Amino acid sequence: MYPAIPFNKPYFSGNETRYIEQAVRSGKISGDGLFTHRVHRFFEQQLGFQKVMLTTSCTDALEMAALLLNIQPGDEVLVPSFTFVSTANAFVLRGAKIVFADSTSLNPNIDAAALESLITPRTRVVVPVHYAGIACDMDAIQAVAERQGLVVVEDAAHAIDSYHRGRALGSLGTLAAFSFHETKNIISGEGGMLAINDVDYGPRAEVIREKGTTRAAFFRGEVDKYGWVDVGSSFLPSDIIAAYLWAQLENLADIQRQRKTIWQRYYTALTPLRAQGIGLPVLPDYATNNGHLFYLVCRSLTERTALITYLKQRGVWIVFHYLSLHKSAYYKAQHDSRALPWADLYSERLVRLPLFYELSETDQDRIINEVLGFYQTY
Ligand SMILES: *Cc1c(COP(=O)(O)O)cnc(C)c1O
DSSP states (O other), rough: OOBBBOOOOOOOOOOHHHHHHHHTTTOOSSSSSSHHHHHHHHIIIOOOSSSEESSSHHHHHHHHHHTTTOOTOOOEEEEEEESSSHHHHHHHHHHHHHEEEEBSSSSBBGGGTTGGOOTTTEEEEEBBBBBGGGOOOHHHHHHHHHTTEEEEEEEOEEEOOOEEEEEEETSSSEEEEEEHHHHEESSSSSSEEEEEGGGGGGHHHHHHHHHHHHHHHHTTTTTSOOOOOOOOOBBOOOHHHHHHHHHHHHTTTHHHHHHHHHHHHHHHGGGGGGGGOBBBBOOOTOOOOSOOEEEOSSSSSHHHHHHHHHHHHBBOOOOEOOOOGSSTTTTTTTTTOOOOOEEEHHHHHHEHHHHHOOOHHHHHHHHHHHHHHHHHHH
């Protein structure tokens, strides 16, 4: 028997522990220290974001967005049903009503063409999720948002170093949330970031992130004492987290090159399955691939279960993804009973293959051969 191939293995450059030690020895390990500033500068100067703020998770960045936009009970927020729970929960915490939208037939991204029909006078926000790092149809989404006066908040948890018509995902909406959870491309264990693309939101974001106080301005010497001026919470990570993240960002180009190579090898080797009706990722002409995840769309739930079991028996861990949120135990009673067939289809049939920096060609070939072997007989 071969050794098992895990689904994911967190990337580690070796410098993470060195930088953490440096942060510890610097004598300042609370938030907004040396490494946090380095990370902020990297995103603002090298990647072209106007303003970014590290948070303790993407979930927290989304919660900050909901606070910044003053979401009130009864406000409506358009969210794809096929997404992580935080995309919706951040707004539910503010009392919003979530109006779930379906995915497209092309890929799991939100169906922009269906948005207009979901809008009411209470609709405030639309939250596109760039699934697998592949851009949503942002031209269509932004056109609807402009026409209807909605704010666009991108859930860019998967989307670092990916682009829509040459513009970085996470820089298109008014606000955007990134994740550095260990399952993402660039990680810090837990971690996230809010990108602020309308600078008017900057000053208040800083206050909300620092417990509703002017602490950040105080430490820059802009005010002579700091006090409570707004609502807020503690959204900033320790500099130890930022130190870990900095070591990852230093290797961003190498990580991305390696992940995209692995993704492309899967894509080339598994493309023949299309003839059998198996789905592969689809990249519209406006989108790029950032090697975040590689998926197949099986022809049925039964087939997916059989594929997962078949590979598991051969030591390969492949996993399905989100369950439709409109059918979740928490939200199903509040859903307006519209069927969302594409969200359900991806919930039942999508499966993700191992994709991590250290995945060797030998192991990847084993995975590919097992998948092809399964489909020779299934
Ligand atoms: C991972 C993920 C999140 C949450 O990220 P955390 O950093 O774990 O809070 C939110 N949305 C999507 C689409 C994700 O994949």
